[in-house]
Amino acid sequence: MAVRVRDGRRTGRIDLLATILLVMSAAILMKLPEGAQHAVGHAFRSSVLQPFLAVNGAVTRYKARVGDYDRLRAQHDSLLTLVAARRTLAEENRQLRGLLSLPARRPARFAPVTVIRPGTTGTSSVFHLDGGTSDEILPFSAVVTETGLLGQVQDVRARSATAIDWSHPDFRASAMSADGVDHGLVEPLRGEYREQDLLVLRGTAYLSDLETGDEILTSGRGGALPRGILIGWVLDVAETSAGWSKSYYLQPAVDPAAVTYASVEIGSETKPAEAVADVPVVSDSATAVVVPR
Amino acid sequence: MKPSAAFLLLVLLAVHLLLRAGLGFGNGSPDLALVAVLAGSRLMTVRSAAAMGFLVGLTEDAMAMTSFGASALATTLAGAGGARSRDVFVGESIPFLTAYFLVGKWGRDLLAWAASGAARPEFVPHMLVSSVPAALYAAAVGVALLLFFPALSRSRQ
Numbered sequence: 001m002a003v004r005v006r007d008g009r010r011t012g013r014i015d016l017l018a019t020i021l022l023v024m025s026a027a028i029l030m031k032l033p034e035g036a037q038h039a040v041g042h043a044f045r046s047s048v049l050q051p052f053l054a055v056n057g058a059v060t061r062y063k064a065r066v067g068d069y070d071r072l073r074a075q076h077d078s079l080l081t082l083v084a085a086r087r088t089l090a091e092e093n094r095q096l097r098g099l100l101s102l103p104a105r106r107p108a109r110f111a112p113v114t115v116i117r118p119g120t121t122g123t124s125s126v127f128h129l130d131g132g133t134s135d136e137i138l139p140f141s142a143v144v145t146e147t148g149l150l151g152q153v154q155d156v157r158a159r160s161a162t163a164i165d166w167s168h169p170d171f172r173a174s175a176m177s178a179d180g181v182d183h184g185l186v187e188p189l190r191g192e193y194r195e196q197d198l199l200v201l202r203g204t205a206y207l208s209d210l211e212t213g214d215e216i217l218t219s220g221r222g223g224a225l226p227r228g229i230l231i232g233w234v235l236d237v238a239e240t241s242a243g244w245s246k247s248y249y250l251q252p253a254v255d256p257a258a259v260t261y262a263s264v265e266i267g268s269e270t271k272p273a274e275a276v277a278d279v280p281v282v283s284d285s286a287t288a289v290v291v292p293r
Numbered sequence: 294m295k296p297s298a299a300f301l302l303l304v305l306l307a308v309h310l311l312l313r314a315g316l317g318f319g320n321g322s323p324d325l326a327l328v329a330v331l332a333g334s335r336l337m338t339v340r341s342a343a344a345m346g347f348l349v350g351l352t353e354d355a356m357a358m359t360s361f362g363a364s365a366l367a368t369t370l371a372g373a374g375g376a377r378s379r380d381v382f383v384g385e386s387i388p389f390l391t392a393y394f395l396v397g398k399w400g401r402d403l404l405a406w407a408a409s410g411a412a413r414p415e416f417v418p419h420m421l422v423s424s425v426p427a428a429l430y431a432a433a434v435g436v437a438l439l440l441f442f443p444a445l446s447r448s449r450q
Contacts, residue, residue, distance in 0.1 A: 029351075118317065119321075
């Protein structure tokens with residue numbers, strides 16, 4: 001009897017010790033640098049989770065092939081119209097650049113990717129891409145759709161990448177009004193419910209006078225995101241900091257939950273300091289190239 | 294634990310990953326991974342249950358880029374707590390099992406929420422509006438699984 005009690009106590013101590021060690025391991029994981037966390041995550045994603053993520057990608061592609069014909073046709077027609085309307089604009093632009101002795105624009109290059117959304121806990125603002133360094137995708141590249149900026153790549157591996165959409169707490173984008181006059185920093189604003197998530201444009205000049213419906217684009221400052229991608233539209237003034245700055249609520253241009261395909265901006269070798277001057281406007285379809293995979 | 298019970302737990306984990314990570318059902322499917330941890334922890338030692346919780350939580354963390362490790366921490370404690378509950382509650386009745394899965398799921402979500410740091414969502418919509426129905430869903434599925442698969446039931450071990 002005494003032996004059994006002693007054994008029970010010993011087992012209890014081992015259990016307690018093992019549990020404390022595991023809890024400490026989890027706490028250490030939380031405090032690891034981001035790179036190490038990404039490495040651990042990638043080890044799981046490329047082993048245990050790989051078949052499930054492959055299924056997700058296949059299902060997404062299949063759904064898109066079966067159900068999106070009408071939508072793709074509409075997008076195709078819209079793009080044709082856009083290209084036709086801007087053909088003369090591109091010609092004028094080239095002539096004016098020639099007159100000013102400016103070098104020709106380097107076309108923006110995009111890699112098409114499938115957006116894979118795991119439905120597990122804590123992944124509401126995170127998605128995976130079926131392209132990686134083999135497709136020239138780099139960390140912090142912009143992920144765009146036909147309607148605007150979806151998010152930003154965070155972790156890239158050979159054939160896969162992990163990205164965050166605009167609703168992620170870490171998402172930031174330097175932004176400007178369509179006329180390039182008002183600049184600021186866009187960050188997410190969590191709504192009480194996820195459907196109420198918005199964006200906020202902070203740090204614009206106090207005298208800025210953006211109106212409801214004005215387009216807000218990426219400004220290219222910092223070099224992380226190329227200039228000219230639509231982020232959203234102004235909804236209302238969020239707050240004014242007496243005499244200093246003004247903030248605006250933005251209606252995001254992209255609904256992250258609805259995206260199955262996107263493009264990642266690739267091959268931008270522009271140094272941060274040159275970003276504002278050199279990065280071409282992506283919305284100008286005449287200078288954008290989608291690189292086939 | 295019987296091999297059949299271990300096999301059933303593995304199947305539950307695989308189905309969970311297939312439904313959520315593979316088919317992207319999200320909260321449309323019950324949290325079968327936690328149901329497996331809670332059901333399994335009644336059949337394991339505390340350290341085994343904690344280790345299972347740790348691995349399951351880490352698998353979920355691997356998919357997220359927000360508060361990495363929070364899910365591992367919460368699920369480890371849920372597993373250890375589940376195994377420890379054996380010494381306190383010996384019942385296998387339906388009301389007890391319902392309460393067990395309900396408290397287990399909600400408690401795990403609460404721990405994960407508390408450990409989320411800066412990325413923590415609002416308490417009321419997350420923990421009351423979203424997590425309570427998810428806990429009820431997990432409880433209903435957990436009890437049904439234990440009724441349909443006696444191998445998972447402690448009284449049959």
